[in-house]
Amino acid sequence: MSKPASLTVTDTEFGDQEAETLANLGLQRGSDGLISWRPDSKDHPRNWTSARKIFDTTVIIFLELFVTVVSTAGASAAHAAQPEYGIDNVSSILAFTFINRQPLHPALSEPIGRRTPNLISCGIFSLFSLLTGTVPHFAAVWTGRFVTGVTSAVPAVVTAGSIHDMFGGAQHVWLVVVWNAGSTAGLCLGPVYGAYVASACGGWRWGFHCSAIVTAVYFLCLLGVRESRPSRILKGKMEVLRRASGGGSGTGNLDWFNPDHAADVRALVRLVVVQPLRLPGTELIVVMVTTISAVSWGIIYLFTESLPDVCMPMSAGFTRTSSSLAFLAFLPGVVLSLLPRFEGKIMGFAIAAPALAVGLMWYAWTIPPAAAQVHWPVPTAALVPVGFAVSEMAYTLSAYLTDAYQLYAASAFCGLAFVRALVSGVMPLVGQQMYPGLGANIAGTIVACFALVFCLAPWVIFRYGKTLREKEPFRQTQFGEPSQESGSVAD
Structure with missing residues (x-):
């Protein structure tokens, strides 16, 4: 201690x-x-009125959902902007997707609180979204997407800590479920948002104009949120x-x-930089679950590049805009991720791991060219178990980190967010090279085989999880005896 x-x-x-x-x-x-x-x-935030908690929680959860939507809207903007700027496909994907949502900031919500990071990041996000959509130079895209990427990662890092601040017991569990489901839904809605806003409003720039307007409204709402x-x-x-x-x-x-x-500058650096980066690199279970969560999360980003190209040949009526509607098939799976909450965290993870592998394999072999005569609803239905698995895995890790690290949940999430952002940024580039090069069926099978390996993880946690958690060096240093992990109002 x-x-x-x-x-x-x-x-x-x-x-x-x-x-x-x-x-x-x-x-x-x-x-x-x-x-x-x-x-x-x-x-104390745990004893605030219900009205106060509902307002604050609603604002921060929907802020996280919307900036996640904007993060996956980049792929459609990249394709639309490519002819305008006269750039190659890789450069466009790099600018619009890879540098987005990179959490280079430290876990400042511990020493400076929750409210200030959200306010600052939301204001900056709004301004640089406007820059991205307004300034007619490709350098503005690089700058705008990089800055909005850094600032959009703040809600993901801060929200876990904010929920722990205000809620305990069953309320805490369900709020984390809702938050994770919202984030996963945001991933799936992003391509639809990007495609249809551009189509309805007259160009890809309007996706960023709308983003600037919406986050400006969120900024005003955040002024009414209290420090938690x-x-x-x-x-x-x-x-x-x-x-x-x-x-x-x-x-x-x-x-x-x-x-x-923090007694001095060195102690402050340890608190806000070293600690968040050390957690996912030294705690064995955190390493394992962070890797699984990052890859499963990144699969949605992989689909942002590959799914429209796979869908269009399956129906003469599909355009690049209408093919984005296939992402809505992930949403029923996200809703289904609420059901395992009546069983247990690890049991839900044990269901999600094989669901991801089955869904990906089902999709890989019901799309052209191997299944040229299969109608489009069949592979689209395969996205339901994938959506369930991504949401469930995200929840499992979130619940584990929040339970295990309590007051330091934001630090734990900072390291997770960094790994997840790197993987998510790489995935569209992987999809752009792998699917045309190997063919959609072989490329999809390779992705499904990686998911098969994840099926071992729940059983490792079942068998060795308690032993590994007890040996975690950070946990022993910060929390000491188990009796100090009550998560009570005294935290």
């Missing part, structure tokens, strides 16, 4: 006056002498106590536990 951050003033004897002063602020002094939250404090990180709120209360103690309030020493305290 980290050492407590001390704000020491002249000590006085603890007594009724101190207890009353602390109680008025929703605080108490524990048996260890440190000041902490009272379980019934109305200012308990340690940040508690720090403000300690400042109030310090000033009051100087005026003779009768409060004793002001030592309190601050998990975000």
Whole structure:
């Protein structure tokens, strides 16, 4: 456990006056002498009113959904913009998709809170979306997509921590489910958004104009969202106590536990840079599940490049715009990912792994040229189990990281987001080369074979998960004994 951050003033004897002063602020002094939250404090995010929680949670979840939509809309924009700029296909895909959603920022939501990163990133996202769609130079696309990619990764990193701040127990479980389902749905809706906004409004630039407008509205909504990180709120209360103690309030020493305290610049760098990058590289189960989640998530990005080209030959009525509707077939699978919540996390993962392999193999061998006479609904239906698997795997990892790392969930997600963004950025380039080069059937089979390997992962977790978690070095260093993992209002 980290050492407590001390704000020491002249000590006085603890007594009724101190207890009353602390109680008025929703605080108490524990048996260890440190000041902490009272379980019934109305200012702790777990005890906020339902209306406050609903508003804040709705805003941050839908912000994450929309920026995810914009991330997968890049493939359709890349094809539309290519003739305008006179560039090759690879350069266009690189600019519109690969550099998008790269989380180069550290996990700043721990030391500076949840609200500020969301506000700043949303405002920047809106401005650079406008730049991408307005400035008629290819350099603007590179710059705009890179900056929006970096800032769009912020909600993915922050939202997990925000949900943990405000909810516990069953509410927390279902909110993480909804958040993950929304993110996966956003991946699938992106190609449809990009294709149809461009078609309806007169060009690919309108996809980014609309993005700028929508995120500007979200920015205004975020102004009404409260800071939810308990340690940040508690720090403000300690400042109030310090000033009051100087005026003779009768409060004793002001030592309190601050998990975000950094004694110097080196400690701050460790907290916001080293720690997020170390988690997915040193914790064995996190390495395994991060890899699986990143690859399964990236499969949707693979389809953004390959699916329209596969769909168009299957029906004379399909255009590149209408073929984007095939992505809607993923959505029923996303909805089905709610069902395993009545069983258990790992059991859902055990179902999702083979579902992904079966869905990908089914798709690979019911598309042209091997299945030239098969009607398009047959391979399209194969996308339902793929959507289920991607959503379920994302939930399993999210739930694991949130449960295991609690206050440090945003740090854990920062490392995950980095790996996932790299894989997702590479996938459209892989699809652009692999499907035409090998043929859709062979390329699809190779992808399905990778998914078959993932079927071993649930059984590794069943058999060795507890042992591996107990040996994780970060977990032992930060949390110590299991009794300190309660996730209660005292966190």
